[in-house]
Amino acid sequence: MGVTVNGVEHVREVEPRLLLVHLLRDELRLTGTHWGCDTSNCGACTVWMDGLPVKSCTVLAVMADGRSVRTVEDLEGPFGLDQIQTSFMDCHGLQCGFCTPGMLMTARKLLDDNPDPTDTEIREAISGQICRCTGYRNIVAAVRHAAVAEALGRGDT
Amino acid sequence: MTGTVGGCAGPGFGSVPRKEDGRFVRGRGRFVDDIALPGMLHGAVLRSPYAHARIVSVDTTAAESHPKVRAVITGETLAARDMAWMPTFSHDVAAVLATDKVRYQGQEVAFVVAEDRYAARDALALIEVEYEPLAPVVDARRSLDADAPVIRDDLDGRTGPDGRGNHVFDWETGDEAATGVQFARAAHVSACDLVYPRVHPAPLETCGTVADYDRISGKLTVHATAQAPHAHRMLYSRIAGIPEHHIRIIAPDIGGGFGNKVGMYPGYLCAVVGSIMTGAPVKWVEDRSENLMSTSFARDFHMHGEIAADADGRILAIRVSVLADHGAFNATAQPSKFPAGFFGVFTGSYDIAAAHCRVTGVYTNKAPGGVAYACSFRVTEAVYLVERLVDVLARDTGRDPAELRMANLLTPDRFPFRSATGWEYDSGDYPRALRTALEMADYPALRAEQKERRAAYERTGAGTLTGIGMSVFTEAVGAGPRRLMDIMGLGMADGAELRVHPTGTAVLRLSCMSQGQGHETTFAQIVSHELGLPIDAVQVVQGDTDNTPFGLGTYGSRSTPVSGAAASVAASKVREQARQVAAVLLEVAADDLRWDVGTGTADGGNFAVAGVPGISVTLREIALAAHGGLDLPDGVDGQLTASTVYNPPNLTFPFGAYVCVVDVDPGTGEVDVRRFVAVDDCGVRINPMIVEGQIHGGLADGVGMALMELVAFDDDGNHLSASFMDYLLPTAMECPAWELAATVTPSPHHPLGAKGVGESATVGSPPAVVNAVLDAINVRHADMPLTPAHVWRALQGRPIRPDIAIR
Numbered sequence: 001m002g003v004t005v006n007g008v009e010h011v012r013e014v015e016p017r018l019l020l021v022h023l024l025r026d027e028l029r030l031t032g033t034h035w036g037c038d039t040s041n042c043g044a045c046t047v048w049m050d051g052l053p054v055k056s057c058t059v060l061a062v063m064a065d066g067r068s069v070r071t072v073e074d075l076e077g078p079f080g081l082d083q084i085q086t087s088f089m090d091c092h093g094l095q096c097g098f099c100t101p102g103m104l105m106t107a108r109k110l111l112d113d114n115p116d117p118t119d120t121e122i123r124e125a126i127s128g129q130i131c132r133c134t135g136y137r138n139i140v141a142a143v144r145h146a147a148v149a150e151a152l153g154r155g156d157t
Numbered sequence: 158m159t160g161t162v163g164g165c166a167g168p169g170f171g172s173v174p175r176k177e178d179g180r181f182v183r184g185r186g187r188f189v190d191d192i193a194l195p196g197m198l199h200g201a202v203l204r205s206p207y208a209h210a211r212i213v214s215v216d217t218t219a220a221e222s223h224p225k226v227r228a229v230i231t232g233e234t235l236a237a238r239d240m241a242w243m244p245t246f247s248h249d250v251a252a253v254l255a256t257d258k259v260r261y262q263g264q265e266v267a268f269v270v271a272e273d274r275y276a277a278r279d280a281l282a283l284i285e286v287e288y289e290p291l292a293p294v295v296d297a298r299r300s301l302d303a304d305a306p307v308i309r310d311d312l313d314g315r316t317g318p319d320g321r322g323n324h325v326f327d328w329e330t331g332d333e334a335a336t337g338v339q340f341a342r343a344a345h346v347s348a349c350d351l352v353y354p355r356v357h358p359a360p361l362e363t364c365g366t367v368a369d370y371d372r373i374s375g376k377l378t379v380h381a382t383a384q385a386p387h388a389h390r391m392l393y394s395r396i397a398g399i400p401e402h403h404i405r406i407i408a409p410d411i412g413g414g415f416g417n418k419v420g421m422y423p424g425y426l427c428a429v430v431g432s433i434m435t436g437a438p439v440k441w442v443e444d445r446s447e448n449l450m451s452t453s454f455a456r457d458f459h460m461h462g463e464i465a466a467d468a469d470g471r472i473l474a475i476r477v478s479v480l481a482d483h484g485a486f487n488a489t490a491q492p493s494k495f496p497a498g499f500f501g502v503f504t505g506s507y508d509i510a511a512a513h514c515r516v517t518g519v520y521t522n523k524a525p526g527g528v529a530y531a532c533s534f535r536v537t538e539a540v541y542l543v544e545r546l547v548d549v550l551a552r553d554t555g556r557d558p559a560e561l562r563m564a565n566l567l568t569p570d571r572f573p574f575r576s577a578t579g580w581e582y583d584s585g586d587y588p589r590a591l592r593t594a595l596e597m598a599d600y601p602a603l604r605a606e607q608k609e610r611r612a613a614y615e616r617t618g619a620g621t622l623t624g625i626g627m628s629v630f631t632e633a634v635g636a637g638p639r640r641l642m643d644i645m646g647l648g649m650a651d652g653a654e655l656r657v658h659p660t661g662t663a664v665l666r667l668s669c670m671s672q673g674q675g676h677e678t679t680f681a682q683i684v685s686h687e688l689g690l691p692i693d694a695v696q697v698v699q700g701d702t703d704n705t706p707f708g709l710g711t712y713g714s715r716s717t718p719v720s721g722a723a724a725s726v727a728a729s730k731v732r733e734q735a736r737q738v739a740a741v742l743l744e745v746a747a748d749d750l751r752w753d754v755g756t757g758t759a760d761g762g763n764f765a766v767a768g769v770p771g772i773s774v775t776l777r778e779i780a781l782a783a784h785g786g787l788d789l790p791d792g793v794d795g796q797l798t799a800s801t802v803y804n805p806p807n808l809t810f811p812f813g814a815y816v817c818v819v820d821v822d823p824g825t826g827e828v829d830v831r832r833f834v835a836v837d838d839c840g841v842r843i844n845p846m847i848v849e850g851q852i853h854g855g856l857a858d859g860v861g862m863a864l865m866e867l868v869a870f871d872d873d874g875n876h877l878s879a880s881f882m883d884y885l886l887p888t889a890m891e892c893p894a895w896e897l898a899a900t901v902t903p904s905p906h907h908p909l910g911a912k913g914v915g916e917s918a919t920v921g922s923p924p925a926v927v928n929a930v931l932d933a934i935n936v937r938h939a940d941m942p943l944t945p946a947h948v949w950r951a952l953q954g955r956p957i958r959p960d961i962a963i964r
Contacts (some may be wrong), residue, residue: 017722018275027430032185032186034190036363037881038445038446041881062381076183081182085182086182089182090174094178095854096672097180097181097182098361098362098413100181122889124889126888127890130881130888131361132413132415132854133673133854135853135854135856135892135895136853136857136892140894
């Protein structure tokens with residue numbers, strides 16, 4: 001199979017049953033994507049596949065054949081951190097850091113699709129992710145913070 | 158950076174960003190499963206499908222012939238090494254791999270070491286185990302019946318009086334006679350049965366290890382999810398027979414603990430044996446089902462409480478009896494002289510003349526554990542009991558629950574306060590906390606709204622019902638002192654070592670271990686506060702037994718009360734050492750020097766000569782001189798370094814007042830937590846941002862336990878909650894935007910005036926949520942979790958008892 005991960009193409013022979021999360025973590029050593037529950041409930045393994053967030057613990061690696069995958073390691077660009085990463089730090093939107101990569105990937109997608117989400121829209125967007133540490137309030141605040149910062153960056157009023 | 162919090166001005170304290178975050182937002186944290194050592198093999202555990210069965214035979218032939226399998230370990234393999242059983246934290250033993258019987262579903266039976274994690278799982282299916290199923294004990298209330306199957310026949314009748322084979326302990330506290338006197342004179346007595354169901358801490362990262370045994374040096378390195386690395390080292394040494402100095406425990410980043418990562422689990426030990434047998438590093442990381450089925454559960458307290466009051470609503474006494482379900486092995490991780498943990502603080506925040514409590518612990522065919530999930534050693538159960546009883550009393554006597562609480566709260570002049578069960582509360586101002594919470598919530602307006610909604614519902618049969626619930630909790634955290642509190646004989650004290658380098662930066666080594674609490678930041682702030690150095694100039698080292706002082710670790714909200722105090726004391730010692738060096742530098746008597754902590758610049762604080770303006774020397778200058786050729790007086794060591802072991806004189810007693818507002822749909826039983834007001838007092842706050850984050854997380858725990866979390870079993874002992882599809886955790890949709898406020902009542906015995914806070918909200922919030930739901934539906938009592946089905950049944954007058962409906 002061949003898959004492009006964070007812009008780099010990888011060709012691998014894999015077992016048909018290999019999960020995408022294990023391809024990323026064990027074979028490609030991209031350990032930012034975490035393995036939390038096996039049942040798509042916790043969202044710690046969320047990555048993008050062809051631009052859409054998926055839970056990589058319930059995606060077979062071969063299903064990513066010919067596709068493009070983006071992980072948390074790709075959020076930081078040549079000019080520094082993505083705004084959503086900065087906002088999570090500024091708003092104390094993380095504690096143990098285990099759910100954070102999945103949260104960031106989902107939040108980034110939300111802001112790309114809806115640059116000015118309400119708190120309720122943010123809560124709905126991350127409702128497929130579990131965080132055991134923050135009680136979510138500061139994650140919601142971080143996403144709002146990023147939305148406002150990006151609006152200011154665009155010169156929106 | 159500077160901050161003023163709780164009367165502590167100067168550098169260091171304040172809501173500064175966390176030093177840990179940069180790696181986590183980049184996906185560059187290093188968790189156990191991220192570790193890949195050269196030649197590393199993978200382990201997997203074969204688990205029992207039965208709750209109770211005799212093992213007839215275990216055949217590993219087919220598994221061993223799997224081309225990728227390198228070792229198969231059974232109970233017999235371990236027995237040959239005298240490792241089939243291990244000591245628990247509570248004077249019992251637990252099976253590592255079962256040899257005689259399996260005693261709960263999910264118990265460890267065999268361990269496979271293979272070249273990759275999929276092959277290890279494949280080989281599990283090749284192991285043939287023949288079982289002879291036995292009748293299980295699932296309902297704790299049946300465990301002491303004369304005809305109950307004996308679970309721990311390995312203990313050979315040593316489990317209890319009268320041949321009660323499943324008996325673990327009886328424990329009591331308080332004054333039974335004095336309590337009886339108060340009940341006899343009471344104008345009113347309310348009684349209630351309350352179940353605090355079995356729940357699970359379920360950190361998002363499961364438990365795991367990479368064990369690496371070096372055959373040449375005889376050194377064992379264990380990378381593990383360990384909240385208490387030093388205690389674990391001693392345990393590995395005792396169980397595996399490896400000298401303690403040959404064992405190094407490294408806890409890397411931990412993805413949440415909540416008590417789940419205090420215990421010693423068979424998978425850890427099997428990975429060690431696997432590494433010894435194969436000569437290669439062995440990784441074992443459990444999956445979610447394994448985590449929920451076999452690692453430390455929490456609660457499972459079946460309580461009967463009575464509360465007595467006089468005619469004016471003055472609470473006189475509380476009497477409690479408890480049946481504690483400890484599962485198949487007594488493995489609760491708590492101070493060993495406290496079989497019911499700190500449940501004895503059940504008199505809560507009230508001025509109560511007398512109290513008595515009796516707890517009986519029993520074995521059942523369920524996973525062991527019992528103290529976990531941010532409970533402060535069963536203070537969670539105690540607070541739930543008293544705060545529920547006070548609400549029941551209010552309802553039975555027609556009083557407003559806020560007024561009843563206010564009339565009975567301890568007042569600030571009573572501190573330090575010795576409770577009826579012998580605990581000395583260090584400091585508190587409970588009425589102020591409750592007043593603040595009620596004002597924030599606008600309690601009178603909420604009651605008026607509630608009345609209108611109920612009237613509208615009764616008129617139209619449509620709409621939702623509003624409920625207002627509260628709790629005023631007192632926590633007990635920061636164990637020891639060590640003469641009273643120990644884990645397996647290890648006194649509950651913690652070390653700290655601080656060194657200031659020649660260039661004026663510092664390294665602080667700690668025995669505690671963060672699981673997300675931000676120790677790298679908070680503890681650097683403590684040193685900054687004491688020495689005036691920038692926070693970024695202080696490196697914090699934790700979680701590596703080769704590079705940190707001995708101590709008992711992070712659980713029971715111990716880090717700030719114990720290790721925080723240790724860090725403060727070590728920094729004070731360094732400061733006094735610096736004073737001696739400064740005296741030589743400035744050629745004055747040490748007593749003539751005055752310390753000025755400064756503003757947190759790279760120079761640090763400075764010593765100035767009293768009464769002589771302009772003559773001073775900075776900590777940075779002192780640090781360089783201390784490492785140089787200066788002639789120091791006898792008794793003053795060169796360099797700037799100090800260590801200490803902090804043995805707390807008492808627990809700290811943080812407290813708070815919570816108000817929860819819910820809307821309940823009587824048609825569906827669905828609960829919407831609309832508001833949650835939390836006023837917490839944890840003494841001086843070192844980093845208020847981190848403190849508030851801890852509280853947010855605990856409040857979500859409370860919503861989870863009150864409304865959805867439950868570890869359930871069927872009649873055969875099958876685990877019914879072994880995935881996140883069945884064990885429900887709150888998401889962002891079930892949690893409101895928490896409304897927080899702080900009061901600050903410093904601890905009089907902590908060097909910084911701080912108290913622990915990590916578990917306060919988990920302890921305090923469940924009764925507030927339950928009280929709110931029951932207030933909305935006007936039901937005297939129903940047990941957690943108040944799922945829509947449970948609420949709906951309660952509304953029909955047929956509340957579900959989780960221990961009866963789902964054992």
